Amino acid sequence: MKKIIVYTHSDCLLKDNGPNHPEKKERVQIILKSIQNISSIDIDIKNAPLADVRNIYLVHPSTHINNIFSLIPNSGLTGIEKEPYADTLLCPKSKKAILRSCGAGIAAADSLIRENEKRIFCAVRPPGHHAETVRANGFCFVNNVAVTARYLQSKYEINKIAIIDFDVHHGNGTQEIFFKDETVAYGSIHEFPLFPGTGSEQEKGMGNIFNAPILAGTEGKDFIKILENKILNNIDKFRPEIILISAGFDAHKRDPLAHINLESKDYYDLTKKIIEIANIHCQGRIISFLEGGYDLLALSESIKEHLLGLQEN
Secondary structure, X not given: OOOEEEEEOHHHXXXXXXXXXXXXXXXXXXXXXXXXXXXXXXXXXXXXXXXXXXXXXXXXXXXXXXXXXXXXXXXXXXXXXXXXXXXXXXXXOHHHXXXXXXXXXXXXXXXXXXXXXXXXXXXXXXXXXXXXXOEOEOOEOOOHHHHHHHHHHXXXXXXXXXXXXXXXXXXXXHHHHHOOOOOEEEEXXXXXXXXXXXXXXXXXXXXXXEEEEEOOOOEHHHHHHHHHHHHHHHHHHHOOOEEEEEEOOOOEOOOOOOOOEEOOOHHHHHHHHHHHHHHHHOOOOEEEEEOOOOOHXXXXXXXXXXXXXXXOO
16 A cells, blocks of 8 residues: 655635636545545645646746736636636635645655655646636636646656646647647546537547547446546556646536536546556556545545545556
8 A cells, every 4th residue: 555645725716716616625624524524545745836837838928927917906706707607716815825726746756766765646736727827717817737747857857757637628728739749648538528528539649649528428347448448558658757647527426517527436436547557657656636626525535535546556
């Protein structure tokens, strides 16, 4: 059984999206409460540092990041998208939350390489996988998983990284960032059609993009079978040195933003499948990032199953 490091920070709770917004502080609060109730896993909770913006610039140009920060209001909320998706919002406390969320991935990368930790989970918000190189959208400003991948490559000379995304929404940002980069494989299983509308099987990049669009109503057993056949088999052939996970829990049957029928236990099973690939190619090294998941009970149960899967040898 592996120890799990969890990076989080109270600054992530300060990001406010207003009433009735699905991406709310309670998501991280319920996750931390759930984690603290797991007695069967050795979990070490650590504070995420503020990201050095120079590491963010490995993915997002400084002008773009500076523009986002310049839009942060002194009070109230500011939307940074055009209709109909004007729900990516900035509040006065946004900057610290964004920097902590990204900083968790940077610290996780350092722990992975310097301290030889194998399994790390970043319990952070705002999420990141919709953030494109120069476009914030889908509740996301900085692509945390992409910055971590670039940081691992630039600081530690890791050559090949795989990103596995099981959030119910396609990670358009992660795909866009790595679309022409053969050193990073990106595999996403997601409901289709659904926001953001990308992620067809025809979107292949340089042969490094593996999309598995699924229909509304898909059950857990079929979800995992498709994940194996269309994504994990290709990741196995890619032979990554490290696996990063965009861990969204909104394919759960209780989630209000989608229509896939996973049970909480399915997240244990699919996580174990990813562990098997990591053990073959990556010395078991995995960093997982919270993305979506908007039903609090489903999130509480599913995160426990994900961590139980992560700690398996």
